[in-house]
Amino acid sequence: MVTISEVAREAGVSISTVSYTLSRKRPISAETRERVEAAIKRLNFVPKASARALAARRSGIIAVTAPFHADTDPSDHMLFAMQVTVAARAHGYDTLLLVDDDALEGMQRSSSTALADGIIVLDVAAHDQRAELARAIDSPAVFIGVPDDASDLTCVDVDFENAVREALEQLVAAGHRSVGLLSHPIELFERDSGYATRIVRAFTSETERLGLEGAVVHPTTERAHEAVTELLAKLPGVTALIASTSMTVARSLTAAFTERGVHVPDDMSIVTVGMIPVPGRKPLPFNSLPLDPKLTCPVAVDLLVAEIEGAESSGVRLLSPTYQDLGTVAQARVLEALG
């Protein structure tokens, strides 16, 4: 196991010169640099993480806390953890995974032992214990999601309110006046996972503001059929739907409407809001305002790294997704005019 002093000896320089050649924190003459780099290559030297961390008081590790609830979709989980990891690597950091019951305790531990330089908080609930903890510990933390009490916290999230508004405006522009919202199973709201509630609220207030007819339905099974039936009963003149639900339910949406004699998109325009795309998988065949981890995670990591490196910041950053137009919003048919 080769150390920095062996490199120094091999290159005929002092160890500080080797260190500075690596860190570029002070000028090194071209000739010296060359000698050092050659020695490094020759000996196959790589600085040890622990020694570096101890001396520099920085571990180069970011902890990712991701608890696992009954209604947590493991796919979504992984997609976020992955994007955080990719973004962290781009800054030279590695990520430590804190899951399950260790999501809270591990956050405490990684801070007090200085295992991690900072923390990314995933799957944030409305009342999240990690919010208080983040305020109490030394390590900087950035939340992906917004807890009810976000004071003194740095949070990054999709601007769901704005996304719902934009989706509705797209529909209104195409002449739709009666719009449904297909949400998550009702049970999910009891645990209050925050963003689903925000979407329903935004839908309610925006349909009202725009003078639209609206109805919210929740799936009762793993397919959309029952909810679609309910929607058609509740809102007989419905011509458009915003879907913000699970992937499984969304995938059965077209079939569910077809079974009821409703053709998508001609009879039913669909826009999804806040649905998570899976890389390498066939995307949902609907216009969308996605909740893409690739949008929020890099921003969150940027903020965290900035804080680690001394910047001060806090507050909530809401990011607006870009509208993916797949042509699944059709001109509304004015049924009344015909009937």
Add this chain to the structure above:
Amino acid sequence: MVTISEVAREAGVSISTVSYTLSRKRPISAETRERVEAAIKRLNFVPKASARALAARRSGIIAVTAPFHADTDPSDHMLFAMQVTVAARAHGYDTLLLVDDDALEGMQRSSSTALADGIIVLDVAAHDQRAELARAIDSPAVFIGVPDDASDLTCVDVDFENAVREALEQLVAAGHRSVGLLSHPIELFERDSGYATRIVRAFTSETERLGLEGAVVHPTTERAHEAVTELLAKLPGVTALIASTSMTVARSLTAAFTERGVHVPDDMSIVTVGMIPVPGRKPLPFNSLPLDPKLTCPVAVDLLVAEIEGAESSGVRLLSPTYQDLGTVAQARVLEALG
């Protein structure tokens, strides 16, 4: 930031005494221990990970390398990563997540920088670059899955061959003589993800050995309907099915058969093999021999920790899942006798 020497001073002992009370690596008198522990509590001391790692030449971190292919299910990924993490915590280790293109390079890096004490290799492919790498580096590694060339490697996996045999034997015991295998999409085999191939092979050889009529079908969409149709055409007398496919396809299985007038389980007995259960989610309503991360991950981590702590081991450990009997295997109806 309180250090060990402040604790020593506060307790009126030497720092080694503090260190040893913590590590329990040598006896400490009850009285001294009490004084030290009081001081630790009073000052709220927690040893710094980096200092500890440098001095002990052990980081307390296990790297988890999990590349992400187009056909990698993010759910499965997370479930394995989680179980590895939980198992690692039980031994006092934390886990570092290596994903994507960094799965290979990160493995190299975490070893050469001594960032991690050992490595768990997930989502192992038949020809996996990480196999050679594992042989080349210093850090011990344990594979969850078995690459084609497993020489000098430590691998843990489910014994799929045995599971297929057991499933078939259960079916034979219930009188079935004509059995189908619902596998993965045919495209998956081009990338050769190993275990799917092993299951098909085992199915072929075991049906032959048992003198059964057998047929393998692959889904062509995200539902089972097309494959079921194909199966009924290929094997008109089929009375049982082994399903080893994606969760989505499996969930539509009962509906697919029902649509063809085949009742599950009375007309069609189903056993799943190698399917991954999601904690907190309603399990598939079939008898099963699951690929449970809770089975393989703890064993893999145990082996890795043993190697880290000095034990020598290598070779392939195949674990047999226990048969989950949900009563979905019915007595075969002897159609011939009636016809």
Add this chain to the structure above:
DNA sequence: CTGTTAGCGCTTTCAC
């Protein structure tokens, strides 16, 4: 049973 001390392998002043 406890204390002294020499490192672990780097980073970073301070000095030239």
Add this chain to the structure above:
DNA sequence: GTGAAAGCGCTAACAG
């Protein structure tokens, strides 16, 4: 532009 040396905060001989 480079070197010497003092740590960083712990662990683990070695010594008693």
